[in-house]
Amino acid sequence: MLNTLSFAWVLLAPVAPISLLFDRERRERLMARVCGLREGDERERVISGEAARGTLLLALSLETVLLAMCLINVHVLWKPQAPKNERGFLAVGMGFNSSLHLNALAVSPSDPVPVVAEGRFRPGAAAIDWQGFLLTPSAFPVLALLILIQLASFKAFSTRRYDGVGV
Numbered sequence: 001m002l003n004t005l006s007f008a009w010v011l012l013a014p015v016a017p018i019s020l021l022f023d024r025e026r027r028e029r030l031m032a033r034v035c036g037l038r039e040g041d042e043r044e045r046v047i048s049g050e051a052a053r054g055t056l057l058l059a060l061s062l063e064t065v066l067l068a069m070c071l072i073n074v075h076v077l078w079k080p081q082a083p084k085n086e087r088g089f090l091a092v093g094m095g096f097n098s099s100l101h102l103n104a105l106a107v108s109p110s111d112p113v114p115v116v117a118e119g120r121f122r123p124g125a126a127a128i129d130w131q132g133f134l135l136t137p138s139a140f141p142v143l144a145l146l147i148l149i150q151l152a153s154f155k156a157f158s159t160r161r162y163d164g165v166g167v
Helices: 002-012 015-022 024-035 042-071 137-159
Strands: 072-078 088-094 128-133
Touching: 015 024, 042 072, 042 128, 042 137
Parallel strands: none
Antiparallel strands: 072 088, 072 128
16 A cells, blocks of 8 residues: 555656646745745736746856866875875866766766775875765756756746736
C-alpha cells in the first residue's frame, strides 16, 4: 500500500505547480494566502510587479553565482614540515569539461575528499591535500536549465495582459 501511495504521489506531484501555472484564480488565492497580497487595483499590481522583478533578479544572481561555482576548481596543499616559503599553495582555476558539466545524472568521477593526516606528520607528507570543484559539476545543466526557464517564464508572463487592462 505504501508503494502504491508513493507511486501516486510521484504521478500527482506535478499537478499542483501546473494548475498554478494555468489557473489564474487559484494563483491569486495562493498569493493572497501565502504573501498576504491581493491585486485589487493598478497600484497593487505595480507593487507586486516590482516585487516580482526584484525577486527574479535576486534568484538569477544567486543561480549565476552557483553556476560559476560549478566551474571553479580549487587545489589546496599544506605541508607543515616543509621549509617556511614552500609549505603550501592554493591554486584556483576555472574550466569547462563537457563530460563533467553536461551530465546531470552522473556523479563526477572520484570526487575528491579532503585528506587530513591525524597525529604526527610523516616527513614530507602533506597535512592537507584537497582538490575539487566548489560545487559538483553535475549541477551545471540543472542550474542552466533553471535560469533559462525563469527567463522564459518571466518573458511569457510579462507579455500576457490582465483581464480588462490594456485592451
